[in-house]
Amino acid sequence: MFGPGCDRLQGLIWKWRKITGLFCAKCLLKLLSLLLPYYVCFQGWVRSVRSQKNNLFLHVSDGSSLEPLQVVASADLNTRGLTFGCAVDITGSLEKSPSQRQTVELQAHHIKVVGECSFVLQDFPFKIKGHHSLEYIRQFPHLRCRTNTFSSLLRIRSEATAAVHSYFRDNGFVQIHTPVITSNDCEGAGNLFQVEPAGSDDIADKDDHFFSVPSYLTVSAQLHLEVMAGAFPAVYSFGPAFRAENSQSRRHLAEFYMVEAEICFTDSLKDVMKLMEDVFKSSTAHLLSNCAEDVWLFHKSISICFVFNSISYTEAIDILNRSAQPFTFSPKWGCDLQTEHEKFLVKHCGNVPVFVTDYPYDLKPFYTRDNQDHPRHTVAALDLLVPGVGELCGGSLREERLDLLKARLARAGLESSYAWYLQLRQFGSVPHGGFGLGFERYLQCVLGVDNIKDTIPFARFSRSCLL
Ligand code: 4AD
Ligand code: MG
Numbered sequence: 351m352f353g354p355g356c357d358r359l360q361g362l363i364w365k366w367r368k369i370t371g372l373f374c375a376k377c378l379l380k381l382l383s384l385l386l387p388y389y390v391c392f393q394g395w396v397r398s399v400r401s402q403k404n405n406l407f408l409h410v411s412d413g414s415s416l417e418p419l420q421v422v423a424s425a426d427l428n429t430r431g432l433t434f435g436c437a438v439d440i441t442g443s444l445e446k447s448p449s450q451r452q453t454v455e456l457q458a459h460h461i462k463v464v465g466e467c468s469f470v471l472q473d474f475p476f477k478i479k480g481h482h483s484l485e486y487i488r489q490f491p492h493l494r495c496r497t498n499t500f501s502s503l504l505r506i507r508s509e510a511t512a513a514v515h516s517y518f519r520d521n522g523f524v525q526i527h528t529p530v531i532t533s534n535d536c537e538g539a540g541n542l543f544q545v546e547p548a549g550s551d552d553i554a555d556k557d558d559h560f561f562s563v564p565s566y567l568t569v570s571a572q573l574h575l576e577v578m579a580g581a582f583p584a585v586y587s588f589g590p591a592f593r594a595e596n597s598q599s600r601r602h603l604a605e606f607y608m609v610e611a612e613i614c615f616t617d618s619l620k621d622v623m624k625l626m627e628d629v630f631k632s633s634t635a636h637l638l639s640n641c642a643e644d645v646w647l648f649h650k651s652i653s654i655c656f657v658f659n660s661i662s663y664t665e666a667i668d669i670l671n672r673s674a675q676p677f678t679f680s681p682k683w684g685c686d687l688q689t690e691h692e693k694f695l696v697k698h699c700g701n702v703p704v705f706v707t708d709y710p711y712d713l714k715p716f717y718t719r720d721n722q723d724h725p726r727h728t729v730a731a732l733d734l735l736v737p738g739v740g741e742l743c744g745g746s747l748r749e750e751r752l753d754l755l756k757a758r759l760a761r762a763g764l765e766s767s768y769a770w771y772l773q774l775r776q777f778g779s780v781p782h783g784g785f786g787l788g789f790e791r792y793l794q795c796v797l798g799v800d801n802i803k804d805t806i807p808f809a810r811f812s813r814s815c816l817l
Contacts, residue, residue, distance in 0.1 A: 352555070355465065370703065370727075376682065379714045381745055383775065384624060385689050389441070389442070389444075390441070390442065390443070390456065390667060391439065391440070391441045392410065392412065392419060392439075392440045392441075392442070392456055393412060393434065393437070393438070393439050393440070393464070394411050394412035394413070394418075394422075394437070394438065395410065395411055395412075395436070395437050395438070395496070396408055396409070396410055396418070396432065396434055396436050396437075396438055396467075397409040397410065397411050397418045397434070397437060398418075398434060398478065398479075399432060399433060399434060401425065401428060402425065402526065403425065403426065404423060404425050405423070405424060405425060405566050406421055406422070406423040406424070406425050406427060406428050407421070408420070408421040408423070408432075408438075408458075409421070409458075410438060410440065410781040411501075411706040413437050413501060413505075415505075415532070415643065416498060416501075416502055416642075416643050416644055416647060417452065418751055419454075419455070420447065420449075420451075420452050420455040420456070421440055421442070421455065421456045421458050421461075422455055422456070422457055422458065423442075423457075423458035423461060427458055427460070427461045429458050429461060429463060430463070431463040431465055431466035431467075432461065433466070433467055434467065434478050435467030435496075436463050436464075436465060436467040436473070437463070437464040437465035437467075438461060438462065438463055438464060438780050439461075439462040440456065440458050440460065440461050441455050441458070441459055441460045442456045442458040442459045442460070443456070443457050444456055444457075445458070447458050449621075453664070454766070455595050461588070467633070472507040472771050474496055475487075475489070475493060476490075476496070480501075482497060482552075484499060484500075484800075484801065485801070485804075487500055488801075488803055488804060488809070491807075491809070491816045491817050492817060497809070498647070499647065499648075500804075502644035502647045502648070503644075503648075503698050503793075503797070503799075503804065503805065504640055505641055505644050506637060506644050506648075506793065506797065506809065507793060507805070507806075507807075508791070509637055509640050509641050510633055510636070510637055510793065510796075511588070511789075512636075513632065513636035513637065513640075514588055514609050514633055514789075515588065516627065516632075516636070517629055517632045517633065518586045518611070518629075518701070521628075522583040522584055523585060523586045523611065524578070524582045524584065524585050524586075525585075525586055525587065525588070526574065526575060526578050526586070526761055527587070527589070528568070528571035528574040528575065528589060528610075528768070529568065529574065529587070530567060530568055530590065531561070531565050531566070531567065531568070532565065532566060532567075532568045532573075532574070533561065533563045533564065533565050533566070534566075534573050534717070534767075535566065535569065536568075536569055536570040536572050536573050536717075537569050537570055537715055538715050538716065538762075539569070539593075541569070541593045541594045542567070542569065542593075542594060542597055542604040543566060543567040543593075543594050543604075544564060544565070544566055545560070545561075545565045545567060546559065546560055546565075547560050556814060559691050561662075561695065564680040566592075566646050567592035568590075568591055568592065569591055569592065569593055570591055570608065570610065570786055571587040571589060571608065571610045571769065571786075572592070572610055572612070572784065572786065573717075574587075575587060575610055575611070575612040576612060576717075576748060576771075576774060576782070576784075577774065577786060578612070579613075579614050579780075579782050579784075580613045580774055580778060580779075581775070582614075583613065583614040583615060584611070584614070585611070585612050586609065586610060586611040586612070587608075587609075588607065588608075588609050588638045588789075589607065589608070589609075590605055590606070590607055590608075591605075591606055591607070591608045591786075592604060592605050593606075594812075595811075595812070596812050596813075597812065598811065599689075600800060600802055600803075601739060601740065601791060601794065601802050602811065603790060603802055603803070603809060603811050604800065604808065604811050604812060605789075605805070605806075605810040606788055606789065606790050606802075607790065607806075608786045608787065608788060608789060609629065609786070609787040609788035609789055609792075610784065610785070610787075611625060611629075611784050611785060611788040612672050612782060612783070612784035612785060613625060613782060613784060614780045614781075614782040615780050615781065615782070616747070616781055616782060616783055617747065617781040618732060618747075619707055619708075619730050619746075619747060619783065621783065622732065622745050622746070622747070622783045622784065622785055623658070623660065623705050623707075623732065625732075625785065626705075626734050626745065626785050626787065627658050627703075628745050629787065630656075630703070630734075630787075630792070631656070631807075633792070637796065640654075645797065646779050648797040648798060648799065649796070649797050649798045653713075656702050656703055657684075657700075657702055657705070658702065658703045658705065658734075659699040659700065659702055659703070659704040659705070660704065660705040660707065661695070661699070661704060661705070661706060661707070662706070662707050662708045663687075663706055663707065663708050663709045663710065663728065664683065664708070664721060664726060664728075666687065666691070666695055666706050667681050667682070667683050669694075669695065669698055670691055670694060670695070670751075673694065673698070675694055677690055677691065678690060679691070680765055682742040683710065683726065683806075684710050684712065684713070685713075686713060687706070687733075689740050692735045692740035693740055695735055696735050696736065696737050696740070701737050701811075702737070703734055703735065703736045703737070703763060704734070704735045704736075705732050705733070705734055706732060707730075707731075707732040708721060708728040708729070708730065708731070708732075709728060709729060709731045709733075710721070710726070710727065710728055710729075711727040711729050712727075714729050714746065715729045716749075716755075716758050716759055716762055716764065716768075717746070717748050717749060717755075717771075718730065718731045718746040718747070718748070718749065718786075719747035719748060719749045719750070720749060720751075720754055720758075721733075729746065730746055730747040731745070731747075731785070732744075732745055732746065732785075733744035734760060734785075734787075735744075736791075736795045737794055738794065738798060739791050739795045739796065741787070741788075741791075742787060742788060742795060743785050743786060743787045744785065744786055744789050745783065745784055745785025745786065746781055746783060746784075746785075747782070747783035748782055748784070750775055750779045750780065750781050750782065751775070752772065752776060752779070755771075755772060755775055756772060759771075759772070770773050774809050790802045790805040790806050793805040795805075
């Protein structure tokens with residue numbers, strides 16, 4: 351929060367520390383701040399200006415916290431261009447505030463307007479003291495980071511990103527930078543964005559693809575993580591995924607971030623479930639301890655004391671069929687769960703996260719592990735459904751048995767394109783599994799944000815690519 355103005359003070363502390371050699375810098379800083387005014391340099395954007403006869407009061411935000419810093423200056427420091435929205439560089443002393451509203455304030459000695467905000471008030475989309483809905487500010491992707499709500503969201507997103515990385519690092523996972531461009535369609539759902547140089551029309555008819563083969567923006571890092579799981583027992587990635595979903599729904603984006611992990615030497619879906627649960631809980635705990643004020647702005651009743659529930663897909667269908675709820679799509683064994691079904695199941699299970707396990711064989715991609723059961727043929731795949739969102743994670747055990755995998759790929763006509771994938775099973779294959787968590791849906795869930803487009807800095811969805 352504080353800039354180069356601190357250096358002088360730190361220098362002084364180090365000199366003193368040399369003499370005393372007894373205290374750490376932090377203790378000395380605390381001691382000194384009691385004895386001396388704390389000289390700082392503060393840079394940020396003016397959120398409000400209140401001018402009185404003798405004094406000038408500013409609220410200045412540097413993006414580090416929800417509350418701006420109160421700056422008090424003598425009226426003669428008021429200068430041209432010092433208005434709402436301008437960028438300022440202020441030096442002064444940090445002092446205990448006489449007001450109950452903040453603990454400290456900055457007594458300004460010098461104020462420099464670095465960048466004027468030369469707007470005609472009517473042109474600026476946000477009112478100085480107004481509260482705007484997330485839907486309204488979404489129309490201004492180049493300006494919405496300046497609002498309280500969206501800057502809080504961005505700080506939370508940044509903290510959640512750090513929390514995810516910390517979790518995996520602390521638990522011995524190796525991070526893999528998986529490619530954005532790939533020649534595989536991991537999920538086989540047919541919602542791929544194809545990649546070719548701009549201006550190459552009718553690419554489907556051409557044999558001269560840029561990469562010699564058709565290539566796409568990745569829909570999932572899973573297959574690349576599975577490659578790495580041949581050498582590392584626990585790997586993860588955290589990067590963008592792209593899906594050409596022609597959907598305006600409040601939980602689909604064309605570009606979103608996915609946290610994906612793959613663990614080896616496991617033959618139980620329970621290990622994958624535990625990992626999903628741990629990632630969710632540790633990230634949420636981190637948010638509550640590191641940016642509670644920002645989280646509070648969104649959600650007044652966040653809880654991480656979730657007991658995660660678990661039901662099989664077959665049980666889920668039974669529950670849906672027994673309910674009196676009139677569904678638009680009637681639930682049927684063998685058909686995908688719709689959003690309305692997912693929401694009902696979450697409520698039915700006590701409004702807590704619910705794992706739905708063991709889906710029909712024909713519903714899941716080629717890589718899912720065959721349960722070889724009968725008469726209802728299922729695979730060891732699971733989804734995690736959460737309150738307010740529905741599906742947050744998808745995962746499975748992967749088919750590690752060469753013969754079964756070969757037969758399934760052959761039936762799908764994919765054997766030749768996945769020769770390399772089959773080799774992973776030939777050379778030191780281990781039982782393994784993993785999952786993918788939609789990062790924006792996670793933020794939706796923990797913050798109670800209704801529309802996924804308000805959880806990502808720049809939302810991409812069908813018919814919209816602003817900026
Ligand atoms: O369930 P999905 O499709 O699973 C996979 O891609 C696996 N290959 C992951 C793995 O096992 N490594 O996607 C995982 C999650 C979903 O549960 C959802 O939260 C999110 O990614 N997701 C989307 N989020 C926003 N917009 C979209 N269009 C999304 N599609 C999936
Ligand atoms: Mg899924």
